[in-house]
Amino acid sequence: MSRSVAVTGMGIFSAIGKNLEENHRSLIHGKHGLSHPEILETVHQNLPIGEIKSTNSDLADALNLDKNHAFTRAALLGTIALKEALQNAKIEDFTNIGFVNGNSVGGMDMTERFYREYESNPANRRFIQAQHPGFTTEQIAGYFGIDNYVTTISTACSSAANAVMLGARLIQSGRLDQVIVGGTDCLSRFTLNGFNSLMIYSEDFPKPFDSERKGLNLGEAAAYLVLESADFAKNKEVLGYVSGYGNANDAFHQTASSENGEGAYLAMQKALETANLNPHHIDYINAHGTATQNNDLSESRALIRIFKEMPAFSSTKSFTGHTLAAAGAIEAVFSLLAIKHQQIYPNLNFNSAISDTRLRPVTELQSTKIQHVLSNSFGFGGNCTSLIFSKDE
Amino acid sequence: MSRKMYINGMASIAAQTEEDLFTENLQSFSENIFPATSVNYKEYIKPMMLRRMSKAIKMGLVTAKRALNEAGVDVPDSIIVGTGEGCKQDTEKFLENILDENESFLTPTAFIQSTHNTVGGQIALDLKCTGYNMTYTQNSASFESALIDAKLQFTEEMGTRCVLVGGVDEIARISTPFYNLDGQLKAGEINTAKILQSSSEGTITSEGAAFFLLSEIRTQDSFAEISDCMIYRNISEEKLQEEISWFLKKNDLKIDELDVVILGNNGDTRYDHYYQQLQEDLFKNTLQLGYKNWVGDYNTVTAYACWLGAEILKRKEIPQQLKLNNLPLKQPTSILVYNQYLGKNHSLTLLRSL
Numbered sequence A: 001m002s003r004s005v006a007v008t009g010m011g012i013f014s015a016i017g018k019n020l021e022e023n024h025r026s027l028i029h030g031k032h033g034l035s036h037p038e039i040l041e042t043v044h045q046n047l048p049i050g051e052i053k054s055t056n057s058d059l060a061d062a063l064n065l066d067k068n069h070a071f072t073r074a075a076l077l078g079t080i081a082l083k084e085a086l087q088n089a090k091i092e093d094f095t096n097i098g099f100v101n102g103n104s105v106g107g108m109d110m111t112e113r114f115y116r117e118y119e120s121n122p123a124n125r126r127f128i129q130a131q132h133p134g135f136t137t138e139q140i141a142g143y144f145g146i147d148n149y150v151t152t153i154s155t156a157c158s159s160a161a162n163a164v165m166l167g168a169r170l171i172q173s174g175r176l177d178q179v180i181v182g183g184t185d186c187l188s189r190f191t192l193n194g195f196n197s198l199m200i201y202s203e204d205f206p207k208p209f210d211s212e213r214k215g216l217n218l219g220e221a222a223a224y225l226v227l228e229s230a231d232f233a234k235n236k237e238v239l240g241y242v243s244g245y246g247n248a249n250d251a252f253h254q255t256a257s258s259e260n261g262e263g264a265y266l267a268m269q270k271a272l273e274t275a276n277l278n279p280h281h282i283d284y285i286n287a288h289g290t291a292t293q294n295n296d297l298s299e300s301r302a303l304i305r306i307f308k309e310m311p312a313f314s315s316t317k318s319f320t321g322h323t324l325a326a327a328g329a330i331e332a333v334f335s336l337l338a339i340k341h342q343q344i345y346p347n348l349n350f351n352s353a354i355s356d357t358r359l360r361p362v363t364e365l366q367s368t369k370i371q372h373v374l375s376n377s378f379g380f381g382g383n384c385t386s387l388i389f390s391k392d393e
Numbered sequence B: 001m002s003r004k005m006y007i008n009g010m011a012s013i014a015a016q017t018e019e020d021l022f023t024e025n026l027q028s029f030s031e032n033i034f035p036a037t038s039v040n041y042k043e044y045i046k047p048m049m050l051r052r053m054s055k056a057i058k059m060g061l062v063t064a065k066r067a068l069n070e071a072g073v074d075v076p077d078s079i080i081v082g083t084g085e086g087c088k089q090d091t092e093k094f095l096e097n098i099l100d101e102n103e104s105f106l107t108p109t110a111f112i113q114s115t116h117n118t119v120g121g122q123i124a125l126d127l128k129c130t131g132y133n134m135t136y137t138q139n140s141a142s143f144e145s146a147l148i149d150a151k152l153q154f155t156e157e158m159g160t161r162c163v164l165v166g167g168v169d170e171i172a173r174i175s176t177p178f179y180n181l182d183g184q185l186k187a188g189e190i191n192t193a194k195i196l197q198s199s200s201e202g203t204i205t206s207e208g209a210a211f212f213l214l215s216e217i218r219t220q221d222s223f224a225e226i227s228d229c230m231i232y233r234n235i236s237e238e239k240l241q242e243e244i245s246w247f248l249k250k251n252d253l254k255i256d257e258l259d260v261v262i263l264g265n266n267g268d269t270r271y272d273h274y275y276q277q278l279q280e281d282l283f284k285n286t287l288q289l290g291y292k293n294w295v296g297d298y299n300t301v302t303a304y305a306c307w308l309g310a311e312i313l314k315r316k317e318i319p320q321q322l323k324l325n326n327l328p329l330k331q332p333t334s335i336l337v338y339n340q341y342l343g344k345n346h347s348l349t350l351l352r353s354l
Helices: A022-026 A054-064 A071-088 A108-114 A122-127 A133-145 A155-174 A189-197 A260-276 A295-304 A323-340 B019-022 B047-052 B055-071 B088-100 B118-127 B137-155 B174-178 B192-197 B237-250 B273-280 B299-314
Strands: A005-013 A098-102 A150-153 A176-186 A219-230 A240-249 A283-284 A310-313 A371-377 A384-390 B006-013 B076-082 B132-136 B162-169 B208-215 B224-232 B260-264 B287-290 B334-341 B342-353
Touching: A005 A022, A005 A071, A005 A155, A005 A323, A022 A323, A022 B132, A054 A260, A071 A108, A071 A133, A071 A176, A071 A219, A071 A323, A098 A108, A098 A133, A098 A323, A108 A122, A108 B088, A133 A150, A133 B137, A133 B162, A150 A155, A150 A384, A150 B132, A150 B137, A155 A176, A155 A240, A155 A323, A155 A371, A155 B137, A155 B174, A176 A310, A176 A323, A189 B088, A219 A323, A240 A260, A240 A323, A240 B132, A260 A295, A260 A371, A260 A384, A283 A323, A295 A371, A323 A371, A323 A384, A323 B006, B006 B055, B006 B299, B019 B299, B055 B088, B055 B118, B055 B162, B076 B118, B076 B137, B118 B132, B137 B162, B137 B224, B137 B299, B137 B334, B137 B342, B162 B299, B208 B299, B224 B299, B237 B273, B237 B334, B237 B342, B260 B273, B260 B299, B273 B299, B273 B334, B299 B334
Parallel strands: A098 A150, A098 A176, A283 A310, A283 A371, B076 B132, B076 B162, B260 B287, B260 B334
Antiparallel strands: A005 A219, A005 A240, A176 A219, A240 A384, A371 A384, B006 B208, B006 B224, B162 B208, B224 B342, B334 B342
């Protein structure tokens, strides 16, 4: 690696807490954030979701937004999480900072609400442009006055992980010295019904890597990391380094993963290569672990192909639900918390291993020495990304 | 050290054909939303697959394959796609099902094809390409975000030798006409050819795809290079002038050495001043071209603009109908593309002949 990429700040808002401290507390106490829908208006009242129990107007008030704002829910969550990350990194001058946002749902929450009303109700038309992810990113960037390099990655469930990777590459190439990376996605009827129609939505709490797993549960969240070059990070507390990354395509099916997890295997292999590490260096894996039949088996096989001796691993989606484009970012935050506190967060709801692969995740909070963490995020379109975070030595 | 990005193959689908462009036969439309020209998709895609594909997937896949063919590459190392609005047709289809059926009896086909990275995923699937695969969606800076990623790959030591990069956006039946409601499109009677002289707000829109096979290897088929690209979410007119000068300087080019500038004027009186100011000042001695009155404005129309610029460098010929000023024509060797939409997501892309 040419230039090291330091993480100097992070912020998070998820169903298990509105900031870093709350999220950490939930993780160590094994307190998940899944519940029945209260804010999302859907007929599927029986489906557990990782819902943040604040209404849009609560969130907008917290940000002091004008009444006629056009912030999508993803933008509201994102702005709050980003505020924490910037405070944490002590950044006040945004002149040269870049912003790479992962987002997939965009303003679909608003589109599905107003789609049939735009014709008759001019007041809502400010949300027409909000449907697409770039608009949500612009709102967040606009709130802080981040003007230069601002972009959005939309590769479904690996979006934020790809944003972290791009941020690291932008710093390494010297194109930027400071960049905010991460992602945000809110719950919507669109995605809830989408995954439900694919028959991979669980009516119970998610059981990642369990032989009896019944599918995924969606969640909503936003999380961001502030990445800085070594020069810029010099006098700051470094939470960890982005030391490796890899993206590959499964090239198997639009939504399903290949049997032997080829894309996942290649992504992990590339991540280890860029980090210049061997598999045995990895102390903990924050798995993608959606709790679908297909993903967990395919990911397990890919893990076994890479790791002769399987390191400790868990899927924290059992706490937050699958937060789609934000997943890679909240799991990056959890990986960095694992490094900071030298502890591994459990995989909830696990009872028995998948018979084929016999992999058993960590099911209780564990204190242990953690130097390197691998975090996986895989998405529709065969998109597979692995990141490696390392402790400041 | 950055390696060069040679264009070894490219293809484009838009509302005008390549032939019409260089024979002064560009068509005018009387609607503010008009489709891309039809293409014989069957030549490239199996009929079974074709039936399920939305226009964005079809246009993207066909232009990607044509760009690869032209470059003589079977499988690229990376696939990078820019799309502002993604697969709107399938999104609309699934959303209407949800609303009509009150969230029941849904089939997932439209949903699984609704994600913004469907085109990139489908290209990978078709080519069996397990390499790096990325999709950017930053409104009018989506294609440029993809280009910047490509450029990064050519500075890294990751073994990348050729990258397939493109931009694609489609029209959807209900969602695109929404732009009549929020002032993005022009109202009333329209003659698209004349919109750059219009005195009204809004623009016209269409759809298209353009893909490029960019390689570090210069072949006998290489005809241009993409030298550099920058994006700005928000920039003042004064700062823009400075940035353009700095951008050219960084690429060892003086303003009077720049042969052609391709500008994104779209007839929207609220925002065309960004271009007009440059036309009157910085670029007053540069040949200026405009194209959105012929192919419409959509988020990744700049992929078309880059295709156009590269085609001009290849043919050493200027499509007469695109000229915004009348300057004696030099042999074109350098072309700058500048674009913004609604005053946001500005971009600069520099192309050069070899």
